[in-house]
Amino acid sequence: MANIKDVAERAGVSVATVSRVLNGLSPVAATRDRVLAAVAELGYRPNNVARALRTARTGALGLLIGDLTNPFFTELADAVEVEARSLGYSLVIGNAGESPQQQDDHIRTLIDRRIDGLLVSSAGTGSPVLREVAAAGTPLVLLDRAVDGLDVPCVRADGRAALADLAAHFAALGRRRPAIIVAPAGTRTGADRLRFFREALRPYGIELPDERVGATPDLQHTGGRRVMRGFLDLPEPPDAVLATDNLMALGAMDEIRARGLRVPDDVALVVYDDVPWFRHTDPPLTAIAQPTRELGRAAVHTLLERIEGRPAESVLLPARLVPRHSCGEPAPAHEARAPEPVDAPRAPVPADERHEPVPEHAPHAPQPADDPRTTDDSDTDTDSHSHSHSHSDTDTHNERGSA
Amino acid sequence: MANIKDVAERAGVSVATVSRVLNGLSPVAATRDRVLAAVAELGYRPNNVARALRTARTGALGLLIGDLTNPFFTELADAVEVEARSLGYSLVIGNAGESPQQQDDHIRTLIDRRIDGLLVSSAGTGSPVLREVAAAGTPLVLLDRAVDGLDVPCVRADGRAALADLAAHFAALGRRRPAIIVAPAGTRTGADRLRFFREALRPYGIELPDERVGATPDLQHTGGRRVMRGFLDLPEPPDAVLATDNLMALGAMDEIRARGLRVPDDVALVVYDDVPWFRHTDPPLTAIAQPTRELGRAAVHTLLERIEGRPAESVLLPARLVPRHSCGEPAPAHEARAPEPVDAPRAPVPADERHEPVPEHAPHAPQPADDPRTTDDSDTDTDSHSHSHSHSDTDTHNERGSA
DNA sequence: GCAGTGCGAGTAATCGATTACATGCGACAG
C-alpha cells in the first residue's frame, strides 16, 4: 500500500508538502495539483494508525452496550453511530453481553486502542476498570445506566412521569396487584424504576410488596421467565406485571402462555423500552418508551464536550407511556386486533383511520390505542437513519398518506 | 498515560527489555519481575496504535453488516465477535444501514484504520470500493451475501432444501397462489431465493408469476409493507407470502392486519431468517432459519485463513424450515410441559410448542432433541466443537433461542 | 542597492512501540 513517501517522490516534493496539501494547509494550486495527481495515481490512502500515533487522536469513539441482541441497545448504538459519523468520528462498538467481566475486557481493549472517548451503558454495578478509566482522564460518559459513586456525566431517560402514568393506568383498569421485574440488585437503573413505580402507585392505594418484586440476575429472557414463574406460583399472583427490560418481558410472556394464561385477561403486561417488535406480539404490548435516538445523540454531544475539554453535564430526557392492549384497556369499536375478532374478519378498520397520525404519546392522559399502525412512528423512526435526516413525524405522515 | 519509556526508567532497564518482557521473550526472572513491578506501579498499558504501526498488525477485524437494527445481523455480529475475541482479535462493526454509499464509506474508514481483515455482508450489488479492496490484497471474506464477479470466499446459508420443504408445505396445505417479497433487484441473494423457490414449486404444479414477485428497494419494514399492499390489491391476491427478510415480513404483516385480514386464515406468511421474536408474534411465524451463529464462526475462521496467507474456500451451510402457525398448518401434537392444558378459544397453538423445539424441526433434518440448544446447533457443521470455547455466551443465546 | 518581510517548501524531530544488530560479561575450553 502506497505511503506518503511514495506520493512525495511521485509528485517531486517532500513528505511535509504532501501532508500539508492533504490537510489543506497549502494554498498553492500548482503543487497541490501535482500532489493530488500523485495521490490519485497511486491510490494513496493516509495511514490512520500512523496519524493517530503522531496526533494522539484516533478519531474514534467507543461505545459499550449491554447486549447486542437487545433491540433497545441496537437502536441506541445506531443513533450514536449516525451522530458520531456526522461529526467526523467513527464508532467502535463493544458488546458486553451483560457480563461485567466482558465489559471490562472491552473497555481495556478500547483504551489500549486509544479511542478519543468512551460511552458506556454499564453492565452490572460499576466496575473498577470504569473508575480507573474515569480517573485516568479518558473522556467518559455514561449512557442509559447510571453508576453510583462515579462522578461522570450520564445521559439517560427519566421514567418518573411515565411510571406515574402507568400507575394511573393500572388504577383506572382496576389492576390492584401489580408486580415488577427488575434488573439485578445493585444497579441504579433497576432501583430507580422500582422506587418510582412504588411511589407512583401509593396515591392510588396500591401496594407493591416485596414478594411481587422480582430481581433477575441476567436481564435476559430466561431471567424474566424465571421471575414470572415465581409470581404465578404466589398464592395471590399479580394481575399486572411491569418488566423493566424488553428481553425480560418476552420471557415473562412465555411463562404466562406456557401456563395457559392470557395477556391481558389473566395478567396485564407492560414493558420498559418500546421496540418495534412489540407491536406484533400477541397482544401488542403497552410500553414505556424511552427517547432512544435522542439519548444516543445527546450522549455523543456530551462526550464531545468532554473530549474538547469543556465541562459537561448529565442529561435527562423524559420517557413516556405508550398504551396498547396488554393491560386490557377497552378496545375502541373499530379495534381489529382484539384476540378474538369482534366483527366479521373483513374491514373492521376504517381505511381513513389508518391514515391519521394518531398521537400515541399522551403522557398524562393514557388513551386507548387504536390500530397496530399507531406505533408506526417508532418504527419509521427506527429506520430513519437510512434517510439521512430523521424527521420521523414527516416520514410517518407521508408513509401513511401513501397507504 | 505512562509509556514504555517510563516503565524502562522505573525498572532501570532499556525499553527493549521492557518490550521483550512484555512479549514473553525474556526468560530471566529477575529483570522480568522488576519490569512487571514497574508496569503494575505505573498502570502501564501498551499503546496499541504504536504497536500496530510498527508491526503492521492491528489485531482487529472489520465487520460490515447490512443493518444494525435487523436482528439477523446482530445475532451474526454477536457470533462473529465472540469468535474473533476467542481467537485474540477484536472486532470493529460497521453498520451500512443497507446503503451502499454508507457501506463504502465504512469500508474506507476500516481500511484506513488498517484492520487485519474484513468481513462484509454487502449492501446492494457489489461496490467498486469492494473490488478495490479485494484487488489491493486486503484479506476479505463475504458473509451471508454473495457478490457476483467478486472472486472472494463467501460464507453463507444454502436455502435450497429449506425452500423445497416450504414448497411441499404450501402444497400440502393447499396454498396455490404463493408470492415472494425479495431484496432489491440485482442482489445475488434475492435472485437466488426467488429462483430456488420457483423451481421448488414447479413439481407441485404451482406457479409463481411475476406479478406475485415483489422487489423492495429498501429491505425494510416500509418496503415489505408496500409490496404487500400491491399484492393485496391484485385481482387475485396471493394466499401465501414468503418474505425474504425479517424486517420486510413485519411490514407485510402490518399491511395484512391493517386491512382486517388475518394470518394465516386469509394469507399465509413465511419469513426468511428466524429471530427469537417471531415466536411471540401473532401468530408465531413459520420461518426459514439460517444457521446464523455457525455462519459467523465459519466466517471468522475463513478470514483468518486468508489473513495467514492460506487459501480459503467458500462455505455453504444449510438453512432449514421451521414450521409454526402462520401457514395454517394443523397444530402439532405436543408433550406437555405446561402444568395446564391450553384452553384459549382460538388456541390452535399449544403453549408448549413455543418452548420445545421438538415440533419445530425441519422435515429434512428431524432430530429428537429435548434440549433448547437444538435451535442453535442443529445445523450441524464445521465447528460444533467450538461451543466449548465460549461457554457462557453459548448458554445465553441458547436460552434465548429456547424462547 | 541592501536590509527586511513574507511565504512556500524542505529538514528533521517526534509519537511509542518492535526488533536487527552491537556490546559486554561470565563461563568454559584449549
Place this chain on the structure above:
DNA sequence: CTGTCGCATGTAATCGATTACTCGCACTGC
C-alpha cells in the same frame, strides 16, 4: 590464562504520519 561462545541487555533504526523550525527566494521600501 586467554580466546571464544552464549546470552542477556542496550543502542538505534524503523513503521508513516505531523509539525516546529529553518532556509531561500522574491518582493518591497528606504
